[in-house]
Amino acid sequence: MILFRLKALIIKEILTLVRDPRNRIVLIVPPLAQLLVFSFASTLEVKNNSLAIWNQDNGAHAAELIQRFQQMGAFAEVQFVHDRKAFDQSIDRQHALVAVRIPSDFSAQLRRNDSPAIQVIGDGRRSNSGQIALAYLNEVVRDFNATLNPERPLPGTVTRHWFNPNLHYMWFIVPSLVAILTTVMAMVITALSVARERELGTFDQLMVSPLTPAYILAGKAIPAFLITMLEASAIIAIGVFLIGVPFTGSITLLYLTMAAYILALVGVGLFISSLCATQQQAILGVFGFVLPAVLLSGYASPVDNMPAWLATTTEINPLRHFLVIAKGLFLKDMTPAMVWSHTWPLLLIAFSTLSAANWIFRRKFG
């Protein structure tokens, strides 16, 4: 009997979410559109940028070096400036990301077997891209130096990038977006669901029905779980088949851990919902969870770079764990043991948030 009632509640809940065409659109279109836009937008490579060159030297060596700079993929445009003012302005006004000055005795020094220096100025407001561009410039200068001394090459290194040989940034972004977009969706569905009913007064009707608070919670949790699982599957399918990110691990393992992750999200969402009286408060709760979760997940910047105490605190962030699993299963064929070490924290989070939500519900309405 009780299962029959639960089924009715689940059907009612799914209908509220998908019957209104505008609801349907905001549930389906944004995640898929964001997947396409963000996976192409997120790149830490530097390309198509502008380089300013102030060449004070008329020699052949300078011309040769400049020609090498012009062939770099990082810079689609090379602007030549002829005085200090224009040189400084190219950076100030962000006409160029990096500016290079070749001193007047550059070629003469090389002819004398001396070692001249070129000055490279980066834009400190964009010092991250600046540093990357600088690394590219250094490489070009190194190649140039090798041509100066062809008979005695200096010992070098060879690098192999495992799991992602060409360092496609997209291979890193797509598994991350699977996790992030799933998070946003699950949170909005669950956190607003109870607040909306309370604001509209329909929650009282549920309360006077024979269902206990635990069943009402389950009635909210199960539809959200199913819809999010479905949507996550669509994102994964687009990532693998349309965008072409390899999937090397076990798909069963991915679905099992994804279920644990979405359960944790639903728990957090219902916990927020149980605390909020209005939708305004609930959406604040959603932002209050989603923003720190995304920013401290290792997506925007690696967890390795955080101070140790903060890196430890991120252990309670479910997104951080699922991000490791998603990237691990997409790219690294992670073993079940490694996956499990990030799955049990998810189960723990799901268990504690769901129990907390249930407890608050019972106290408030039971």
Added chain:
Amino acid sequence: MSSFSLFSPRRLKALVVKESLQISRDPSSILIAFILPLVLLFIFGYGISLDSDRLPVGLVQQSNSAEAHDLAASLRGSTYMEVTTAKDIRELKPLLTGGILRGIVVIPSDFQQKLLHPDDRTEAVQIITDGSEPQLATFVETYVNGSFRIWLESAYQQEIAAAPVVTVEPRFRYNVAVRSRNFLVPGSLAVIMTVVGALLTALVVAREWERGTMEALLASPVSRIELILGKIIPYFILGMVSFLFCSLVAVLVYQVPLRGSIFALILSGSLFLLTALGMGLSISAAARDQFVAAQIALNAAFLPALILSGFIFEIKSMPLWIQGLTYIIPARYFVTCLQTIFQAGDIWPLLLPNLALLTLMAAIFLGLTALKMVRRLDA
């Protein structure tokens, strides 16, 4: 007939008072304007860092030569890496897969021979990285190469001195110490204010529709312009106080230099805030349903401002069609303004075009709100 005019200061004042009362009675507005920005600033100040200085790297030393020991010691001495040593690469591979190491350096058994024979020299040392973290993989490569070159310079002094080489003298203008916090914190203000603006206003019109109070307003002689101004003025004041509060925290707590003028800061801040509030209000007026408005606000505010504003990812590196898309992200203009005002100063030739575009976006969003704020029930 004055009560039927399009604009009456008395009616506007009444609306502003009503909205302000609503703000002060719901603690969530104060949370949105002050507590959330503080938490986010804290996260951007401490949690987001593009400076990798403790990269965990594995070292496999297969050669027992003096040179190999010397190089290994030099790598262990690097302040940028934490080196774990192993005899066999098979011990380290699972650690790389598990994400515990970000790279492995192999000094091969024939290291000494390779150093002696110029033909093989290019592969004297092997670097393996975790490509699933492309940014860290690049850093591992750069750091190991750097350490290797420093070691070479001391080991091969004579040979290097004999040959002419071009050296690069790098210098950063404005952010001389290359502290990523100096550009991340001003940029993050744009993301934070986008979120604050959207959160403050995204639900305020939809709420009135859903609760039925909009009908009461429509039955009154209130005009469309009064309705919009009545929503904007209180939230604009709240938002500006929040923005100046955040700027103060950035300068005092995070020690980000403010080289530009307060005037430029307030000008760009208020233009941006009008855009952000306009965006929230137009979402709210168009949706008329808090669930839909919340979904749109969440999707339109946070992630686009984070990813498409040029705050973390360089816009010029994006494909052309996405570069086109970034022009409709207001945070894009604000990020440029803030980074310049904080770190460089009032460079008006750069600021003016961005401010002009912000004004245009504010006008578009507010116009859209006016269009969607139809004074009819069945629209």
